[in-house]
Amino acid sequence: MGRQKIKIEKIEVKNHLQVTFSKRRSGLFKKASELCTLCGVEIAIIVFSPAGKVFSFGHPNVESIIDRFLARSTGPNSHDPFHLVEAQRNASVRELNLQLGQILNEVEVERKRGDNLDNMRKTNESHYWWEAPVSKLGLEELEQLRDAMEDLKKNVTQHANKLMNPSSMFVSNLAGGVFDQYESKPSHGIVSSSHVNAAVNSNFGYCHGFF
Amino acid sequence: MGRQKIKIEKIEVKNHLQVTFSKRRSGLFKKASELCTLCGVEIAIIVFSPAGKVFSFGHPNVESIIDRFLARSTGPNSHDPFHLVEAQRNASVRELNLQLGQILNEVEVERKRGDNLDNMRKTNESHYWWEAPVSKLGLEELEQLRDAMEDLKKNVTQHANKLMNPSSMFVSNLAGGVFDQYESKPSHGIVSSSHVNAAVNSNFGYCHGFF
DNA sequence: GAGACTATCTATAAGGG
DNA sequence: TCCCTTATAGATAGTCT
Numbered sequence: 091m092g093r094q095k096i097k098i099e100k101i102e103v104k105n106h107l108q109v110t111f112s113k114r115r116s117g118l119f120k121k122a123s124e125l126c127t128l129c130g131v132e133i134a135i136i137v138f139s140p141a142g143k144v145f146s147f148g149h150p151n152v153e154s155i156i157d158r159f160l161a162r163s164t165g166p167n168s169h170d171p172f173h174l175v176e177a178q179r180n181a182s183v184r185e186l187n188l189q190l191g192q193i194l195n196e197v198e199v200e201r202k203r204g205d206n207l208d209n210m211r212k213t214n215e216s217h218y219w220w221e222a223p224v225s226k227l228g229l230e231e232l233e234q235l236r237d238a239m240e241d242l243k244k245n246v247t248q249h250a251n252k253l254m255n256p257s258s259m260f261v262s263n264l265a266g267g268v269f270d271q272y273e274s275k276p277s278h279g280i281v282s283s284s285h286v287n288a289a290v291n292s293n294f295g296y297c298h299g300f301f
Numbered sequence: 302m303g304r305q306k307i308k309i310e311k312i313e314v315k316n317h318l319q320v321t322f323s324k325r326r327s328g329l330f331k332k333a334s335e336l337c338t339l340c341g342v343e344i345a346i347i348v349f350s351p352a353g354k355v356f357s358f359g360h361p362n363v364e365s366i367i368d369r370f371l372a373r374s375t376g377p378n379s380h381d382p383f384h385l386v387e388a389q390r391n392a393s394v395r396e397l398n399l400q401l402g403q404i405l406n407e408v409e410v411e412r413k414r415g416d417n418l419d420n421m422r423k424t425n426e427s428h429y430w431w432e433a434p435v436s437k438l439g440l441e442e443l444e445q446l447r448d449a450m451e452d453l454k455k456n457v458t459q460h461a462n463k464l465m466n467p468s469s470m471f472v473s474n475l476a477g478g479v480f481d482q483y484e485s486k487p488s489h490g491i492v493s494s495s496h497v498n499a500a501v502n503s504n505f506g507y508c509h510g511f512f
Numbered sequence: 513g514a515g516a517c518t519a520t521c522t523a524t525a526a527g528g529g
Numbered sequence: 530t531c532c533c534t535t536a537t538a539g540a541t542a543g544t545c546t
Binding site: 091092093094095096121 | 534535536537538539540
């Protein structure tokens with residue numbers, strides 16, 4: 091029978107409501123994450139269920155976006171382009187290091203999970219779902235990948251350090267366009283390094299809970 | 302010709318990005334409002350565009366939901382095990398996808414900058430500082446790395462999909478700690494393996510590029 | 513930028529295991 | 530509770546205005 095049209099009004103059947111809430115919440119968060127990726131925007135979503143449970147999605151994280159939202163018209167230096175540029179610049183290297191450190195973590199985690207899976211397959215052959223990925227990108231490759239990522243991290247760090255030097259021609263030539271974004275609308279930009287730092291901290295952007 | 306499928310990755314054509322942002326933002330807000338009506342929930346959405354413009358949706362209003370959200374995370378009980386457990390529920394397929402998509406973007410960015418640098422070296426030999434990194438991890442390797450990351454992304458996605466399913470034997474046998482978090486009551490402590498948490502909790506700070 | 517138009521693509525309502 | 534399938538309602542990419 092497939093999908094039927096429904097009226098957009100309060101669902102009264104509790105069981106039905108739970109199913110719809112779960113599906114549509116995850117659909118909403120997926121749409122938000124796509125919007126983040128496609129358009130390079132920052133999004134925070136907070137949902138309170140009727141039971142009072144909270145679900146949230148945030149990229150990079152909910153708190154930093156709330157900070158920006160609350161501070162957007164009250165920040166003391168919000169109209170000073172210099173502070174915006176400086177804050178962004180200072181955040182850059184730390185952010186890069188953080189990001190790349192996390193890549194390494196995840197590659198490492200993935201590798202360990204591969205190990206676990208290998209053991210698992212011996213116990214229960216029906217768990218075939220991991221086989222294709224492992225065969226496609228084996229543990230050895232993952233280790234090589236991890237090593238390559240470590241090299242990449244070093245390279246990017248060096249690269250960033252050089253870019254941090256304002257006397258570099260490269261900075262003014264290639265990085266100017268990004269700064270323009272911040273300089274064009276100072277009142278809505280990042281208003282202080284503390285807010286940038288908040289964004290740099292790793293956080294929990296996506297909340298799963300039970301209704 | 303109608304709608305075409307698009308890859309979920311950063312839209313580079315500015316004009317195109319603007320149109321997509323506008324359409325999808327309104328679609329997101331519409332979905333949110335439907336969720337409010339259908340399920341009787343309270344939702345706040347905050348979006349910062351790349352230009353720093355802010356868009357928000359709130360039912361009943363953004364501020365009251367932010368208040369509730371902040372009261373919850375800064376309140377007297379915010380550091381008790383229950384809240385920590387809640388915080389650690391954040392593993393999600395979407396988040397992993399988003400993070401890994403960004404890794405791919407950044408590897409791609411790095412590759413392109415390598416290209417730029419190549420051109421630059423021809424113009425001015427004194428800009429030697431990029432040479433060591435490039436020779437150590439060349440552009441070709443970066444491209445291979447990017448491809449490997451794409452595979453890794455698929456693996457992690459599948460893996461995460463399975464981890465999200467508590468009925469999986471793999472989960473209960475090997476990753477039980479993670480789901481203990483989901484199922485444990487507030488009074489229970491947190492016991493989980495650190496490497497899993499590293500992956501679960503990490504979230505990339507948003508970056509418009511390396512600068 | 514904001515609408516209008518379609519052809520497609522995606523999300524999801526229903527139902528079942 | 531979770532997952533899967535199916536049919537269909539709804540969202541939207543590409544284009545023009």
